[in-house]
Amino acid sequence: QKEVEQDPGPLSVPEGAIVSLNCTYSNSAFQYFMWYRQYSRKGPELLMYTYSSGNKEDGRFTAQVDKSSKYISLFIRDSQPSDSATYLCAMSGGGKLVFGKGTKLTVNP
């Protein structure tokens, strides 16, 4: 079983849709959970950062962590064409930082 699994997509949605992106993991030592957004041929930028379980909201973005199920999610409300990018989950703890492979999202006007 891979340490972090993320569906690569691609995911295509109409403008205004609610988007759900997900990752699962197997390492119980992970305590910090992050989502990065990467536009084409650019470096990833940190979008959301969560410690342990729970929800965190920032504008149209909500990050959820369920440590009991080893499952994290990123929700994007009222999606915009400018949200079109690759979204990478990342997790750290126990001396490790591991990235998912990324999900490519396209929001169509």
Add this chain to the structure above:
Amino acid sequence: DGGITQSPKYLFRKEGQNVTLSCEQNLNHDAMYWYRQDPGQGLRLIYYSQIVNDFQKGDIAEGYSVSREKKESFPLTVTSAQKNPTAFYLCASSMNRPGVDEKLFFGSGTQLSVL
């Protein structure tokens, strides 16, 4: 502006040639990293450094070398021993040491291609 600067944006390597990718940060971060990104493979760690004059191999260090003579700088050399160097290379830095609650700040990347 604080951030990470990678140069060049595009780089071409001839057979048997060593090339060096530059990474400079002015965030006063102790930890710096080099990642390789191939389509469909996500980010793979090449090397990381927690402090000046110290660095550790990542998951795919073979064919690469680094140095950390200054806190601000962490150049990556792709040697002729790296037989498949074509990839997008990302430099990153963080305030905390690897494996702790690090939030990584990335540069804009260097695309390396083989001529």
